[in-house]
Amino acid sequence: MDALERFRQLAAWLAETDIALLELRGPQFLLRLLRDGATDGRTDGWTDGSTDLEPAPAQPQPGTTIVAASTVGIVRHRHPLRDGPLAPPGARVERGQALVLLQIGQLLVQVSAPRDATVAGLLGQDGDAVGYGAPLIELRD
Amino acid sequence: MIEILSSSALATVQDLGREGGLRWGVGTSGAMDPLALAAGNLLLGNEESAAAIEIPVFPFRVRFAEDCAFAVAGADCAATLDTRPLMPWSTYEARAGQVLSLGVPQGGAWRAARAYLCLAGGVDVPVVLNSRSTQLRGAFGGLDGRALRKGDTLRAGTPGRATRATGIGLVPPALVLPLQRDGCAAMRVLPAAEYEGYTAASREAFWSTPWKVTPQSDRYGYRLAGVALEPIAAMEMRSHGIVPGVIQVPPGGQPIVQMRDAQPSGGYPKLGTVIEADLWRLGQAPIGSQVRFIRATWDEAVAALAEVRAWLDESGRLLDLHQGLRQAS
Numbered sequence: 001m002d003a004l005e006r007f008r009q010l011a012a013w014l015a016e017t018d019i020a021l022l023e024l025r026g027p028q029f030l031l032r033l034l035r036d037g038a039t040d041g042r043t044d045g046w047t048d049g050s051t052d053l054e055p056a057p058a059q060p061q062p063g064t065t066i067v068a069a070s071t072v073g074i075v076r077h078r079h080p081l082r083d084g085p086l087a088p089p090g091a092r093v094e095r096g097q098a099l100v101l102l103q104i105g106q107l108l109v110q111v112s113a114p115r116d117a118t119v120a121g122l123l124g125q126d127g128d129a130v131g132y133g134a135p136l137i138e139l140r141d
Numbered sequence: 142m143i144e145i146l147s148s149s150a151l152a153t154v155q156d157l158g159r160e161g162g163l164r165w166g167v168g169t170s171g172a173m174d175p176l177a178l179a180a181g182n183l184l185l186g187n188e189e190s191a192a193a194i195e196i197p198v199f200p201f202r203v204r205f206a207e208d209c210a211f212a213v214a215g216a217d218c219a220a221t222l223d224t225r226p227l228m229p230w231s232t233y234e235a236r237a238g239q240v241l242s243l244g245v246p247q248g249g250a251w252r253a254a255r256a257y258l259c260l261a262g263g264v265d266v267p268v269v270l271n272s273r274s275t276q277l278r279g280a281f282g283g284l285d286g287r288a289l290r291k292g293d294t295l296r297a298g299t300p301g302r303a304t305r306a307t308g309i310g311l312v313p314p315a316l317v318l319p320l321q322r323d324g325c326a327a328m329r330v331l332p333a334a335e336y337e338g339y340t341a342a343s344r345e346a347f348w349s350t351p352w353k354v355t356p357q358s359d360r361y362g363y364r365l366a367g368v369a370l371e372p373i374a375a376m377e378m379r380s381h382g383i384v385p386g387v388i389q390v391p392p393g394g395q396p397i398v399q400m401r402d403a404q405p406s407g408g409y410p411k412l413g414t415v416i417e418a419d420l421w422r423l424g425q426a427p428i429g430s431q432v433r434f435i436r437a438t439w440d441e442a443v444a445a446l447a448e449v450r451a452w453l454d455e456s457g458r459l460l461d462l463h464q465g466l467r468q469a470s
Contacts (some may be wrong), residue, residue: 079228080215080312080313082229086228094225097226098226098227099226101310104459105455106232106311106312106456107463109309110310112308
């Protein structure tokens with residue numbers, strides 16, 4: 001199925017729902033479908049060419065890394081079985097260690113440290129619903 | 142292949158059990174927490190019934206001799222892979238030479254007794270009478286029919302680099318399907334054949350007072366301590382068939398709940414039966430903890446089984462969905 005056919009299929013599915021706005025984001029794309037003249041509340045006319053592809057995360061300082069959401073989900077800073085946070089600010093973390101969990105129903109997807117580092121700050125609130133690419137945590141050397 | 146580094150006894154290879162052999166005197170064996178074992182397998186894309194290692198004594202350590210995806214479910218044992226802390230009820234990928242350590246079960250939101258180490262493709266031991274579970278009494282199944290020892294090696298069905306996403310976990314069923322009374326883990330119970338043979342006061346106490354899991358509790362049975370249960374008249378019975386979950390009352394009045402390694406027959410009077418859907422809750426109750434019993438009906442017991450099935454199905458659905466999304470992107 002080519003991209004245009006996929007787009008038509010999505011539009012057809014959307015037409016059968018009461019969903020006003022469908023937004024899909026990926027690393028290289030943003031798709032926003034509005035149904036029946038619904039408004040998405042935006043004022044900056046997203047057709048103006050200023051592709052508002054992801055957050056333009058404030059360019060990280062040298063030596064710091066912004067770790068972003070690998071999927072949609074609800075931000076969890078602690079595991080539901082545990083009392084303490086996974087990676088509180090100041091904590092030393094190891095490459096591959098879970099920093100944040102993204103909950104989808106009863107699924108918990110780990111967002112892991114790309115390298116050994118220190119947690120500089122948490123960028124999302126526990127309980128926030130976030131989309132792909134949302135900045136979640138800042139690491140420094 | 143993994144190598145057992147701990148000399149701690151009582152860890153065994155288990156799957157979901159050896160069904161259908163009771164008529165020949167072959168007990169069921171199988172995981173004390175079948176839900177944790179099935180969940181660990183689902184996380185890895187294994188058959189739900191694949192064999193895993195049941196670990197009741199900690200600390201417990203294994204070394205991976207080759208790359209292998211694994212999952213740890215059940216009790217939260219603050220696991221580490223070398224020095225990296227791991228989340229409970231999650232999948233990971235070990236590289237050759239790495240050491241997985243399970244510490245003492247943590248308090249947290251759910252204090253449990255047993256952890257399950259699942260490997261990609263399941264733990265590869267021979268199938269004996271339709272199951273890979275260790276039958277300790279008969280000394281067959283699992284690894285040579287015995288508990289694991291330091292230096293033992295076990296093969297994974299499909300070792301190598303992970304073919305599915307790792308770093309994925311599940312919210313444990315103890316939190317999704319909680320069941321407690323007055324802060325104690327609770328299990329639903331169907332009254333059994335001799336229920337009416339106990340005094341009204343004893344029957345009332347059975348439902349309304351806590352029962353302590355004594356140190357004489359293991360895979361064979363849980364010996365509980367509490368109010369002495371008194372029969373209206375002494376009952377003497379011939380041995381008859383029993384199944385895991387049956388609550389017997391020996392002459393001392395302190396109940397014994399038959400567990401996965403129970404004998405297939407017994408002669409004590411039966412007060413009730415812990416429903417199949419709740420046996421995992423008891424299997425995870427630590428020694429020294431208190432449990433409560435809740436009277437249930439047949440229909441409630443069947444509905445509870447459907448709830449457990451629904452939890453597993455929803456886990457499988459979400460995992461497949463996530464897996465599909467990952468492959469698409």
